[in-house]
Amino acid sequence: MKISTDVPPSGQVRRKAGSGYKPKSFLAMILIGFSIVGLPLIAALVYSAIRIDQLSDQSRNNVYQATQITSGTSVIIGEIMAMERSVQQALVLDDASLLEGYFLGHTKFENITNHLSTISIYPEQRLPLEKMRLLETNLFREILNLTEQPQNLPYLLERFASLLALAQEFSANSFRVIGQEVGNVSEIATQTRSLVEWELLILVPLVIFLALIFSIIIARPIRQIDEAIAQMGRGKLSQPIQVNGPQNLVYIGERLDWLRQRLLKLEDQKIQFFRHISHELKTPLTAIREGADLLAEGVTGSLNQKQQLIAGILHSSSMQLQKRIEDLLNFSALQAEIITLVKQPVSLEKIINAVVIAQNLSILSKNIKIHLQCPDVSLESDKQKLETMLDNLLSNAVKFSPTDGLIGITVVCSENRVQIDVKDSGPGVSDIDGDQIFEPFYQGRNTPESHVRGTGLGLAITKEYAIAHGGNIELIRHTGKPGAHFRLTLPINSSEPTT
Structure with missing residues (x-):
């Protein structure tokens, strides 16, 4: 019989039409999964970084503005007082040349007020600053016009008091505005912290959920491949x-x-x-x-x-x-x-006795004793297949039992099931063979050297026939005791389908 083993080229394997987008590679799917899982965290981190950067800039501006206004106000007050002293000296000494100190103070006053106007962005700051600049400008013009007559300067001195009051008002308003801004920054920082906490509270479960979903999605094809290989390894090729x-x-x-x-x-x-x-x-x-x-x-x-x-x-x-x-x-x-079952009522004791008689020649040749305990019980079973199962178990026990050995056959009825135990006095089943003893063509390691090896199909056929009857067969382990112990369980009255 010729068995074809030709393998088609990989490109000729039929491709199944799939719906939806599918990544080209497993690595691409992992990268997509990590991207989707990490996207909420990245967005939260970017947003938090932007908010923190804004708070940092605003705090830095507030500190810079407070520093500049503090130093600038001090300079303004100092220059106002210096200008006032120059005017008083010119008046007392009746010397217009002493107004030189006033003009120098005026120049410094203009420079510092121009600088403060660039950093003062609120109306509460700008209004007193502009009044102060306007008053000082008018005062400068009047003093400039009266430099030749210093004795006419006394009425201008009280103007410096108003100028000093405006400087103090500007300082107070500026610090009040800065205080409000600091409070706003603190409030925004509190809101940002609360928002970040809520983001973490929402995003952490979301990210865990997405990670679980993508873990399942990523692991599913691997699991399907593993299950497919396991099914083929077990010989289940129909699916x-x-x-x-x-x-x-x-x-x-x-x-x-x-x-x-x-x-x-x-x-x-x-x-x-x-x-x-x-x-x-x-x-x-x-x-x-x-x-x-x-x-x-x-x-x-x-x-x-x-x-x-x-x-x-x-x-x-x-x-x-x-x-x-x-x-x-x-x-x-x-x-x-x-597997076609022709079920009929059969006497289990008669079937066992018939099987023992059929094996009588092998039993006598090894002088084996058979110890049978079987109640009078009738089964609804396929007679031929039941004989095959019992014959396989008994021939297996005879094969492995030594000369002058003992084989025990015990039948116990429980509810609607019958339990048939077959024990021999041979070397038993190796621990390595336990999981494979019912596999087709498998030969155990403890086979006697003088025995002609069989096909290794007896126990496999027995297991399939037992399952077809609605029962099972299992190997019973006894630690420290010699011999093999097989237990065949069958229903007494079965309503299972016959095919």
């Missing part, structure tokens, strides 16, 4: 493989599905091969067994003792070979999921 996610992972899913289809085709070819080879072997085997039976019965003439021994060996070997072929046939039927 199509579909991977949702980035384009490169979708492509891997398509390749896995193509591999699943190839394995399914190979599995069908293997089952067909088993079926054909089993039937082809069974036909000549039947002729060999019948010929051995005719020789043993003396149909072709009487046989001496050696000839009888040879005929018996031929008959025994043909029976063993027939059992192996039947195991292959049963296994091929199981793989094709063709």
